Amino acid sequence: MRAGETLRARRLDGGFTLTESLVAMVIMLIVTGALFGLVNNNSIVAQAQPEAMDMQQRARVSGDMLSRDLFMAGAGVYAGPQTGALTQFFAPIIPRKMGTLGADAYTVVRSDAVTISYIPNTYSQTTIRQAMPLASSELKVEDNPNCPKHNQLCGFTEGMTVLIFDKLGHFDFFTVTEVQNDAGHLQHHQQDLSFPYQPGAIITQADSHMYYYDAAQRQLRHYDGYQTDQALVDNVVGVLFEYFGDPLPPTTPKPPLGNANCLYDAAGNQLGGMPVLTPQGGSLAALPLSMLNDGPWCGSGQNQFDADLLRVKKVRFTIRVQASMASMRAGGADYSVAGTSRSAYRSVPDYTLVFEVSPRNMNLGR
Numbered sequence: 587m588r589a590g591e592t593l594r595a596r597r598l599d600g601g602f603t604l605t606e607s608l609v610a611m612v613i614m615l616i617v618t619g620a621l622f623g624l625v626n627n628n629s630i631v632a633q634a635q636p637e638a639m640d641m642q643q644r645a646r647v648s649g650d651m652l653s654r655d656l657f658m659a660g661a662g663v664y665a666g667p668q669t670g671a672l673t674q675f676f677a678p679i680i681p682r683k684m685g686t687l688g689a690d691a692y693t694v695v696r697s698d699a700v701t702i703s704y705i706p707n708t709y710s711q712t713t714i715r716q717a718m719p720l721a722s723s724e725l726k727v728e729d730n731p732n733c734p735k736h737n738q739l740c741g742f743t744e745g746m747t748v749l750i751f752d753k754l755g756h757f758d759f760f761t762v763t764e765v766q767n768d769a770g771h772l773q774h775h776q777q778d779l780s781f782p783y784q785p786g787a788i789i790t791q792a793d794s795h796m797y798y799y800d801a802a803q804r805q806l807r808h809y810d811g812y813q814t815d816q817a818l819v820d821n822v823v824g825v826l827f828e829y830f831g832d833p834l835p836p837t838t839p840k841p842p843l844g845n846a847n848c849l850y851d852a853a854g855n856q857l858g859g860m861p862v863l864t865p866q867g868g869s870l871a872a873l874p875l876s877m878l879n880d881g882p883w884c885g886s887g888q889n890q891f892d893a894d895l896l897r898v899k900k901v902r903f904t905i906r907v908q909a910s911m912a913s914m915r916a917g918g919a920d921y922s923v924a925g926t927s928r929s930a931y932r933s934v935p936d937y938t939l940v941f942e943v944s945p946r947n948m949n950l951g952r
Contacts, residue, residue, distance in 0.1 A: 634932055638909075638937070641821075641937040642937055648819045648905050649939055649941055651797075652903055655795045656702060657945060658947070659678045659703065660947035663790055664705075665732035671950075672751075676757045677896050680701045680891050681829070682694045683699045684794075685701075685759075685809055686812060687813070692890040693879055698798060698825040698827065699797065700796070700797055701794065702795045703795075705791070705793070706791065706792070706793055709733065709741050711740070711789075713728050713730075714783060715728045717783065718750065719782045720782055721778045725789070742765065744762055744763065744764060746762045747812070748760055748791060754839065754841045755839050758779045758780050759811055781887065797809075804908075805818070819905070819907065820910070821909070822906070823906050823908045825903075826905075827901060828904075829902075830901075831894075831899045832897040834862060835861075835862070837849070840854070860893065861877075870900055873894060878895060900945075905938070909934040911925075913932065916933040920936060921935065921936055922936055
């Protein structure tokens with residue numbers, strides 16, 4: 587081997603130069619940094635996805651409960667001498683909080699609260715056979731064929747939620763606190779009845795549900811009208827109820843001749859003054875809150891309600907929930923309450939759920 591070839595072979599076996607090594611290290615660092623960036627973003631996304639799923643689940647919980655109760659709203663008496671949907675007697679959907687704890691005044695209407703009433707499947711449906719004055723504490727009912735045999739109170743039991751109402755538009759909820767042989771001593775939610783009911787008034791087991799938004803605690807809450815008021819969904823940043831109904835004024839409840847109510851005079855003539863509305867995109871008209879507390883007023887006491895509520899045929903519900911952690915919220919229109927996130931991967935926008943329910947018993951009648 588010649589000397590030149592030997593020198594060239596030694597150079598080939600000599601490895602990388604310092605410059606080549608530095609270039610290789612720089613390339614390796616760039617590639618490694620990119621890989622770590624991908625891994626870190628994936629880790630952040632993995633944290634954000636469960637939060638997004640939790641928001642959707644919280645919204646669905648409210649939707650499931652509300653849609654169930656709205657679907658049943660207005661279900662009325664189906665046994666006894668008088669039957670029919672509650673809309674034939676009073677408004678089963680009222681846009682305010684009612685009951686004994688923090689109830690709104692009857693003149694109040696709210697876009698973030700609703701009270702829903704209906705009668706479940708029950709044999710406890712009858713009429714009273716003895717007057718119930720405002721301060722009444724005793725109940726005596728008729729023993730109709732649908733009532734259980736050998737039961738003087740038609741199956742009413744202690745702790746049961748009971749509804750009493752008449753053909754004039756009056757109604758009251760109360761709770762049975764004691765049952766005796768021929769009388770049930772009642773607790774009227776720590777207050778008197780709103781109206782002195784006469785024999786023949788309908789009395790039945792019933793359900794009453796209030797949903798309302800607590801802005802201070804950012805919660806959608808559920809209240810039974812008596813003692814149980816609990817959070818249904820946390821981290822709520824918006825609730826909206828909208829109402830749609832019959833363009834024509836209501837024609838029920840119609841009282842017996844000689845009696846007047848919010849729709850008829852004592853001679854049976856329908857009172858005027860309620861407007862005919864324009865349908866919007868179908869057979870129903872929008873019922874803005876402004877027309878739901880301007881009268882005429884039906885019922886009595888704190889259970890009074892605007893007659894236009896008897897038009898309601900459909901309810902639209904909107905709820906907006908936010909991420910529970912501020913570190914998952916950024917700023918801007920997608921966030922009702924800005925958070926501390928500065929990463930698009932870590933930011934979870936507010937989630938909005940909208941649905942509509944047409945209560946079957948307020949459209950067909952039970």
